[in-house]
Amino acid sequence: MTTIVMKFGGTSVATTERIQLVAKKIEKQVLAGNQIVVVVSAMGKATDDLVAMAEQISSVPSKREMDVLLTTGEQVTISLLTMALHNLSIDAQSFTGWQAGILTESVPSNARIEAVNTEAIEGALQHNRVAVVAGFQGIDEEGNITTLGRGGSDTTAVAIATALKASLCEIYTDVDGVYTSDPRHVKQARKLQEITYDEMLELANLGAGVLHPRSVEFAKNHQMPMTVRSSYEDVEGTLLKEEVTMEKNLVVRGIAFEKNIVRMTVHYNDNYLGTLANIFTTLAKKSY
Numbered sequence: 282m283t284t285i286v287m288k289f290g291g292t293s294v295a296t297t298e299r300i301q302l303v304a305k306k307i308e309k310q311v312l313a314g315n316q317i318v319v320v321v322s323a324m325g326k327a328t329d330d331l332v333a334m335a336e337q338i339s340s341v342p343s344k345r346e347m348d349v350l351l352t353t354g355e356q357v358t359i360s361l362l363t364m365a366l367h368n369l370s371i372d373a374q375s376f377t378g379w380q381a382g383i384l385t386e387s388v389p390s391n392a393r394i395e396a397v398n399t400e401a402i403e404g405a406l407q408h409n410r411v412a413v414v415a416g417f418q419g420i421d422e423e424g425n426i427t428t429l430g431r432g433g434s435d436t437t438a439v440a441i442a443t444a445l446k447a448s449l450c451e452i453y454t455d456v457d458g459v460y461t462s463d464p465r466h467v468k469q470a471r472k473l474q475e476i477t478y479d480e481m482l483e484l485a486n487l488g489a490g491v492l493h494p495r496s497v498e499f500a501k502n503h504q505m506p507m508t509v510r511s512s513y514e515d516v517e518g519t520l521l522k523e524e525v526t527m528e529k530n531l532v533v534r535g536i537a538f539e540k541n542i543v544r545m546t547v548h549y550n551d552n553y554l555g556t557l558a559n560i561f562t563t564l565a566k567k568s569y
């Protein structure tokens with residue numbers, strides 16, 4: 282049996298109607314005889330709304346409590362989507378990050394995944410049950426709930442696909458693939474049929490928000506085939522792989538841009554005895 286991981290982002294599950302459409306998409310894959318793991322984000326702007334609520338209570342909220350708060354967004358989606366699958370007579374079970382065995386380092390708000398203990402998910406798959414997993418969240422070795430950084434559900438999906446040795450990780454989103462630039466801002470942008478992991482990593486790191494950079498890094502390190510495609514239309518998306526066969530040797534594959542960048546200039550006087558390394562080590566320790 283082929284195992285496929287399907288990930289749906291916030292806009293794709295923004296309303297209960299859309300959640301039911303997503304359930305229909307999953308149904309197609311189940312009827313095609315595939316074992317399916319679904320990873321979802323919080324509904325629409327739910328995560329932003331939770332951040333705004335925390336800001337009303339505190340200007341410097343505890344990072345640990347922020348993680349506890351923000352992970353509730355994805356928990357809403359997993360339960361609703363699982364119910365929608367049940368309505369279609371599909372056996373399905375929801376999993377929070379810790380139930381799905383996503384183990385992370387102890388860095389609140391931006392934790393890296395250290396391991397995925399797939400036992401529970403595999404148990405569901407063995408019973409031909411769809412596993413519906415909350416993206417963006419995990420648990421550290423002390424049992425604290427952690428989050429992977431904004432947009433981190435993509436990384437959850439690739440990490441699970443890798444741990445399960447799935448055939449494919451599909452990222453369903455509100456655009457039908459990776460474009461030469463953000464299609465919302467650049468009308469002439471063209472959809473790419475294929476892109477290499479390295480090119481995508483560069484675009485994602487430079488601000489192309491379509492994929493969480495760490496998901497691309499993960500896919501590259503484990504050679505996991507990954508596609509970006511539309512949640513709404515049934516059209517082919519963009520395939521990420523090691524080497525592209527089409528339009529080889531293009532010097533420029535795409536253009537990315539970023540808003541809200543902070544530029545920090547550090548001044549120190551002549552008798553400062555430390556080194557630049559001290560500054561970067563301090564920033565790294567704080568996970569900036």
Ligand code: ADP
Binds near residue numbers: 456459535
């Ligand atoms: P999701 O909620 O599904 O994770 P995101 O908002 O994180 O979706 O990512 C999809 C968005 O990425 C698109 O709506 C698009 O505006 C933006 N985007 C930025 N750069 C690109 C690009 N090069 N190709 C496609 N989409 C891009």
Ligand code: ASP
Binds near residue numbers: 290323354416417
């Ligand atoms: N819900 C989280 C966010 O808005 C994670 C994600 O969507 O991937 O950043």
Ligand code: MG
Binds near residue numbers: 290432435
């Ligand atoms: Mg995203």
